[in-house]
Amino acid sequence: MTTKPAPSAAVQTAGITRELAARSAALCYTDLPEDVRLRVRQCLLDWIGVTLAGACEPLVHMLAEEAREQGGHAQTSVVGHAMTTSSRQAALINGAASHALDYDDVNMACTGHPSVVLIPALLALAESRGASGRDFMTAFAAGYETMCQLGLASGDAQYSNGFHTTATLGTLGAAAACARLMQLDANDTATALGIASTMAAGLKSMFGTMCKPLHAGRASADGLQAAQLAARGFTSRADAIECPQGFIATHGGTASLEAALAAPDGSWHLRHNLFKFHAACYGTHAAIEAARYLRLQHALRPDDVLRVTVQVGAASEGVCNIPEPRTGLEAKFSLRHTVAMALAGADTAGLDAFSDEAVRAPEVAALRERVQVVLAPQCPGLTLSEVVIETRNGAVLRQRHDSGRPASDLLEQQQRLEEKFRRLVEPVLNPAERGELIDLVARLDELTDLSPLASMLASQACSDRH
Template sequence: MDTHISDPVVATKLTRTLAAQASAVTYEALPEPVRELARQCVLDYYGVALAGADDPLATILVDELAEAGGAAQASIIGHRVKLPALSAALVNGAIGHALDYDDVNLAMPGHPSVAILPGLIALAEQRNSTGREVVAAFVAGYETACRIGMALRPGHYDRGFHATGTVGAFGAAAACAHLLGLDAEAMARALGIAGTQAAGLKSQFGTMCKPFHAGKASQSGLLAARLAARGFSSRPDLVECEQGFALTHAPDFDGQAALAAPASGFHIFANLFKYHAACYLTHGPIESARALRERHGVKPEQIARMTLSLDKSCERVCNIPAPTDGLEAKFSLRQTVAMALSGVDTASLAAYSSETATDPALVRLRDKLALDFRQGWPQAKGELEVTLGDGRVLRASHDAGIPSSDIAGQRERLVAKFGALAEPVLGAARARELRAAILGLDRLADVGALTTLAAL
């Protein structure tokens, strides 16, 4: 690994520069589309967290942390208990990622909102912060996470690190430090404290530890900001220094990529929301399979063989060949393609179960699929070729890495998704009240209104 860094800013001031950028974010300077996307991220996060609140991992974490006790500082989504803010960040982050239905940004590459919002909202609840303060802090954290992610990609993720857990900790720290009003130097120390805690391994995909990574990232970021506010020391150049985060975690570190402004001005414009309850890298293949079914009326019994072409990076992310339960099915290209071709609703949480994963018809169909991993493809693109028994060959492709340009239309899709996820937990009336509060976040004098509505 080449550890020589020639640019003086990258070599000695990258962390400080990112900290200064984050601390300088103000609500008033944010364009309205950025504020709207921030509200959409909050809406989507609350929906998926409410739906994940009864996951077995939630019971384990709540029982463990409630037994440990502590000050009742922050609410747990979908539960009656209040826990210390650090504990709430961990639980709410884990349940928000439990269903793998939360948003994505390929700059990290990972899940930004679920790593940033739990700690930020726990802190905001404790401090009685306004909605505008939360929006500004969230954007500061989101942009920081994406900038650091850009500097580490692709090697960091390809090496086996789960960026939601690692890079997400930096984003959470920046967001919480912003809410605390820390200056640039203290923000840099917060990033350093977060970086020395950051962890998460992709080998844990398909287990409870994957969503645990998101919770730990949010908890670590919140702790980092709070310690920095108290004067806790850390290197203020932790991202770029010798034996620092980048040079130990990324074989192709490019600090200039962190400093480059995205074409749209903000990384949040590239946020990708999920409309299938599975790993995001299965979404291009799912959409390709749906297209073949809907356009050509393809039936599973007609299919002789199939080939799915996609980026090489997917091989070690969502390539469980023979899943046996719902969680593993979310990380199986073969399973999710078979489900889509068979007309199974891949947006439905109930579709991911042991029964579906071991359904004989789906198993037969998925076994007909060959995977063709290619170097240099768009990371979220899938191209499916299906050969039918009569010799016809049909093809469809979809790139799920292209964000929607219709922000207003995207809001409507997210409102529908939120309703489907939140209403079974809260009831229709309370879910509508929570939705209205989130979409009116900028007008909230105290974000505690959200946490109250989302707790049982």
């Protein structure tokens, strides 16, 4: 390893970059309240489920084939493919797999998906370094909080300008998480954030294509590399986040240290993590819930529906408002289609409901033609929606739903996540294996290393199970 140069004066005086680096580097396992530790374990369990299910997607096979062709030092397991590869390639493939179904968790402070960028990088690093479960949990929390703090520091402009914040903020979040797992000090963590800042990219215009899950894989792999390079003495600006022509200035927004450090309700951003129970973009969930409620409450049949108006915030445009989806992947980003699915009684939690064939189902397609999306100021953000249904007998039914509220009952949430997990992994794991993985995650704090978890995930070759 090369000799690191002495920290520059700029490292000691930087603003947002330096402060976030210092906080991340100082976080300890004992700082995590018990409910936050539970949320970390829940994030991991949910990630495993969506990644094992997503590992068999065509885009993941393409990435795995590319890694095999390139070769490299076998350091880390690739989920679902019975192969090992370099830590960077594993983070890339596993990150893309975990976001392939768009069924992973969300935090609106960063308007993105934290776990799919943090966990692949951390698992790759933990497996290669023999890190413990507690090390993993601490690093995950450090990266999660940093990613959300950066979201608040830059505001909404970055997302509005067309950047996919899972890709951009996620690269820096992964860098902070990996730096914490490697026990880098505040100076080196600031350097890692600087390296990550110049690597961060990802366009919202790619939603509905394979590039969206690629964003998560790239952010995870680039964040991992940023921390590894910082550990070797690689240099960057220590004020890269807030400097002129830096990360925030170029990606959109006005740097605010005060906003970054503002404590969220409950003190932890992890307490505002949102899990998905519909296999579609989170921006569609409020409308799905409202439409589903009206269908059940009023015993509506598809033929009863004359016209549907879905009122959503302007942020939905360019995110989840594809009017005529042609593929299952595009349908996940279509308010018209997902509302039609809810009104038709389709299982929006099931992966088969978002196949290319399902998009062309006559009943859902006919309902979709009666759905209109209206951008409404009374529904700000991506998590509030109001659905108005006019029936053929002249009734007007109205329901509003806010999907931005985190669960208050963590035991109930655990049960729902275990049900989701079992359903997702049923094609690739037998009942005993499902139970063993759930138990391993529940005992994450006790694991001296993550090799039992890594070996279980690596042994499931989706090509052999399908």
